[in-house]
Amino acid sequence: MKKNGLKVVTIGGGSSYTPELIEGFIKRYDTLPINELWLVDIEEGKEKLDIVGNLAKRMVEKANIPMEIHLTLDRQAALKDADFVTTQFRVGQLEARAKDEEIPLKYDVIGQETNGPGGLFKALRTIPVMLEIVKEMEVLCPNAWLINFTNPAGMIVEAIFRYTNWKKVIGLCNVPIGMERGVAKSLEVDAERIRIDFGGLNHMVFGLTIYLDGEDITEKAIDKIAADASEINMKNIKSVSFEPDFIKGLKVLPCPYHKYYYKQKEMLEGELNDLKESGVRAKVVQKLEETLFETYKNENLREKPKELEQRGGAYYSDVACNLINSIYNDKGDIQTVNTLNKGAIASIPSDSVIEVSSVITKNGPKPFAIGDLPIPVLGLVQQIKSFERTTIDAAVTGNYHTALLAMTINPLVPSDTIAKQILDEMLEAHKEFVPQFK
Structure with a gap:
């Protein structure tokens, strides 16, 4: 890696999140000397790329x-x-997301x-594109680290590990850091004082042990959060609280995405209601x-605007820039990433990707x-992992x-019949972006 200045490439550079990333790189310039940042997009994203790039x-x-x-x-x-x-790209842009939701x-x-x-369907559209990018990287920048923020982050990283020879890839998500900040807010302490040991899968991760100044306070924190779970949420997920007694029984901290499983009825009703009133989240x-x-x-704007926080990607720059900084400077600090399991979680296949607290070194993450x-x-978690592995195989084989x-x-x-109906309709709706399914 060049010590006299780094070259960083962001694919999906026209994303509305890019100013977060720029802010993060600027903040860390003293320890992370990036002298070339390339923002890349496709023809359809050219206008946004120009606006964000300027x-x-x-x-x-x-x-x-x-x-x-x-x-x-x-x-x-x-x-x-x-x-x-x-x-950080989205195949088919927000129109495709709207179909996925509707x-x-x-x-x-x-x-x-x-x-x-x-x-x-996000995986079926995205995995082939990502494997194409990895093929290009093998030739053009064989020593680079690939830091993936594109969703579904865990599945994409696993597809790379299982279907290519590329090893220097890490997946990232802003959910764990959001949960740490939420716990800090709930306990009314500075965010820096809270650390959580995480384990699970991307958007299916649990806070297993909660520390305040290094002391295990899991039970106390779970009780406090059970009483007011509103702090553990995200802008893009409906604010429906878990039953306090359920959280106490669980004894670990669920992530906001668990609402789709543990509160399926309420979340579905909320979505159907939103569909009538304001349209799906993509709209x-x-x-x-x-x-x-x-x-x-605005030519006078020279910083990340406050409004960006409404997008649901809060803390994105901190997560991405911290990771790059820690690899570059071999920091050995603890971050939550998507990486190969290699036995870290016993009942998940070793060649699967998990989301887990890890020590970050110049050679990549060492999972707890x-x-x-x-x-x-x-x-x-095991059921979702079988879904993920089967999805990855479908994306690659068509x-x-x-x-x-x-x-x-x-x-x-709910059933194989409904699964077939949804699959057929979605394959038709997305046919331009899933050419592997003839």
Whole structure:
């Protein structure tokens, strides 16, 4: 890795989240000297790339650091000799997400971006593109680290591990850091004083042990949060509280996405209601993004605007930039990442990807040895893992029967008949982006 300045490439550079990333890199410039940042997008994203890219240039200029910002639609030119590649793209853009959310609702099934049928289709569209990017990296930047933020983050990283020879890949999500901040808020202490040991899968992760200043306070924290679970939520998930006694019985901290499983009825009713009133979340995000990009256009804007926090991606830059910083500087600090299990969670296959607290070194993450997850949560995690593995195989092979199997295994889908109906309708709706299914 070049000690005289790094080259970082962000694929999906026209994303509304990019200003978060720029802010994070600027903040850490002293320890993470990036002298080239390449923002890459596709033809359909060119206008957004230009708007975000110009804001990025103004931010860097204001910070007075020697970081060159390059904007390009030529991915291969960007990847050449990169040190770090971050991915944050959405195949089919928000229109595809809207279909993922709307179609299942016709069948009284939760329509969500990374859970249930929506999660299946996001994976089917995204995994082949990601494997293509890895192929290019093998030739153009064989020593780079790939830091993936694209959802479904865990499945994408597992697909890379299982279907390519690429080993330097880590998946990231802002849910764990959001949960730590939520616990801190609930206990009314500074966020820096709270640390949680996490174990599970992406969007299916549990806070297993909660520490305040290094002391285990799990039981006390669970009781406090059970009484007021509103702090453990995200902008993009309906605010429905768990039953306090359920949380006390669970004895570990669920993540906001667990509501789709433990509060399926309420979440479905909420989505059907939203569909009538304001449309699915993708439609809300589309409006948010229109406003954001109008804000980004302002020539006088030279910092990340406050409105970005409404997008549901809060703390994104801290998570991504901290990880890159820790690898580059071999920090050995603890972060929660998506990485190969290698026996860290006993009842999950070793070649599967898990989301787990890990020590971050220049050679990548060293996951904590969790042993087994508590019995009350283990079954659900294993069921989701079988769904993920089957989905990955379907995405790579384009096999219809494997895709149907994945859809039916998912606990949000009530029967194989409904699974087939949803699968057929979604394959038709997304045919442009799932060419592997002839």
